[in-house]
Amino acid sequence: MALVPVPPIHDGPLFPEVDMGAEPSAPTVRATVVQASTVFYDTPATLDKAERLLAEAAGHGSQLVVFPEAFVGGYPRGCTFDFGVTIDNRTAKGKEEFRRYHASAINVPGPEVDRLAAMAGKYKVHLVMGVIERDRYTLYCTVLFFDSQGGYLGKHRKVMPTALERIIWGFGDGSTIQVFSTQIGKIGAAICWENRMPLLRTAMYAKGIEIYCAPTADARPIWQSSMTHVALEGGCFVLSANQFCRRKDYPPPPEYVFSGTEEELIPDSVxxxxxxxxxxxxGSVLAGPNYDGEALISADLDLGEIARAKFDFDVVGHYSKPEVLSLIVRDHPTKPVTFTSASEKTHEGAHK
Incomplete structure (x- = not known):
């Protein structure tokens, strides 16, 4: 596992006492983004790999570790991404592929979440983890958040899956557009192409996000432009984590076939x-982008940089024009079925 080195930081308390006669200084947070592949169709092995990577990052002083989109459960590239779907038909093979993918997903809460929480507490790091969440028979592309004491903070479900992702993943709602206050700053996440949705970003800025996590599956060079724009627009640190995968990280054919390219691939093909x-x-790049292989990519975040950037441009503060432009965010859960008990109906009828 390659590690991108960063200079050492002070080993004292995160928020040291400040001599009032001296110039106050902002805290520094060491952050790591993990670039590694899922063990596809093997969630226990993926969790074991996650712990090894988390332990390595913690050993280098990381206080925050961000994993890629769908790290637990897997991002289904290639032909299995359509799961045998055409307009009016589903193939038997595609349905079986979905069954296996569904089995690799995790319940939230559930034993895998408990293990991730224990890992965060064991290594004393804040953890942001991309997972495939199973809610009965619907799957969601989700990010889970944990604090350094092993506490589960909450989750964000991808609001708008991209393209064929919509066949296999459900749609999140406004209730999981969240920013969590932690000892190291205010942390939240938008997943992959959600980061191209201006109104979603604006909601995150309004919630005060300082460390903006962007787990993704987009490895194109143009993705870097989006990440730089988000950092400048939001006046926040942006941490984007993507998987690095080779053909051999997926099951071999015929169990898993990459549509249209399988015959061109060898096990080491990226x-x-x-x-x-x-x-x-x-907008300065502190670490990465890395296209060389699996790696831990780390940087020290000077949180004072946030105030310096906001002095130039505060998108929901002094640079907003609420009398001209405004945004309404419906941040409550949406449910397909709502039950009203018989006693409530009787009570309502008595007052009519």
Whole structure:
């Protein structure tokens, strides 16, 4: 596992006492984005790999570790991504592929979430983990958040899956557009192409996000432009984590076939090139992008940089024009079925 080195940081308390006669200084947070592949169709092995990577990052002083989109459960590249779907038909093979993918997903809450929480507490790191969440028979592309004491903070479900993702993943609602206050700053996430949705980003900025996590599956060089724009627009640190995958990280054919390209692939062929990166609120690249292989990519985040950037441009503060432009966010859960008990109906009828 390659590690991108960063300079050492002070080993004292995160928020040291400040001599009032001296110039106050902002805290520094060491952050790591993980660029690594899922063990596809093997969730226990993926969790074991996640713990090894988390332990390595913690050993280098990381206080925050961000994993890629769908790290637990897997991102289904290639032909299995359509699960045998055509307009009016589902193939038997595609249905079986979905059954296996569904079996690799995790319940939230559930034993895998408990294990992730224990890992965060054991290594004393804040953890942001991309998972495939199973809610009965619907799957969601989700990010889970944990604090360094092993506490589960909450989740974000991808609001708008992209293209064929909509066949296999459900749609999140406004209730999981969240920003969590932690000892190291205010942390939240938008997943992959959600980061191209201006109104979703604006909601995150309004919630005060300082460390903006962007787990993704997009390895194209143009993704770097989006990440730089988010950092500048939001005046926040952007941490984008992507998987680095080779053909051999997926099951071999005929169990798993990459549509249209399988005959061109060898086991070491790269099918996702990574590009994980850390960017400052001023738009400076602090670490990455890395396209070389699996890696831990780390940087020290000077949280004072947020205030310096906001002095130039505060998108929901002094640079907003609420009398001209405004946004309404419906941040409550939406449910397909709502039950009203018989006693409530009787009570309502008595007052009519």
């Amino acid at each position: 099918v996702c090139a990574g590009g994980s990166v850390i960017i400052s609120p001023s």
